[in-house]
Amino acid sequence: MADIATHDTDHATDHGHHSSTGLSNNKLAMWLFLGSECLLFGGLISTYMLYRGRVQNGPHPSQIYDIPFTSVSSFVLLMSSLTMVLAVSSAQRKDDTKTNLWLLITALLGATFIGGQVYEFTTFYREGLGFTTSLFGSSFYSLTGFHGVHVSLGVIMLLALMGIIKKGKIVGDKAEVVELIGLYWHFVDIVWIIIFTLVYLIPS
């Protein structure tokens, strides 16, 4: 019994805690969290769809959206998903140098996207679209702002993960920790895939 207990403890340390299904509890929790996040963004997207045509004051969506600019931002975020999955792949090969390199590139691409969003918000504000200008403005800033906060948190998590890997302070399976952050990052990307189409490309 003592041997079994020791073996279990060692395994938990090496590979994280697993449920009776043989699956990682951490991964199960992350997928459950992402499933619940669908409800959060579903609410924000639905609210935007309802209110995007409600413009009594201020500019109309078609007057302020800069599709070429947002397309480049979308492409940047999409490519960050590629660099993130390459980071996970490197982590699974236990190549710390490449893992950190891909994580850094992912964080930089995420920061570029956020920079673009700050520029877009500033431009819209100067063109007369404030948070309380119209229902369109409120729902637009709420939706894209919440997404921006998620991307910002993702960038912070990526940078923190890089620091933890460098200091060798990860407890358990390193590849799994990188994969969990990766799942969050890809989720942020798929939410933008929906926002880009429904908010920017489909006219109100």
Added chain:
Amino acid sequence: MTTVTETHEDAHEHGMSDAGYIKIAIILALITGLEVSTYYVDFGPLFMPSLLTMMVVKFVMVVSYFMHLKFDSKIFSFLFYVGLGLALFVYITALATFKFFIA
């Protein structure tokens, strides 16, 4: 414990090669280019269906390949798609009560 170890190691062996991920990213970039082209080119009655189809294809590709749902345990797929399905049901119902789908 053997089962746990095997399951975990299998998960590492699953997935794709780096070249495979790059191919998926190229396909995603091409679809994004097509999406953007709908802003400049008149697709007529195909505009909305083509945009929504491309959005769903991109979504499924990222979830299946980059998030490994295609290769991982079905329980993860269940947790995520149930959340997504619930969100779709709740909000489509909510939008319908506001007569969103009536032109």
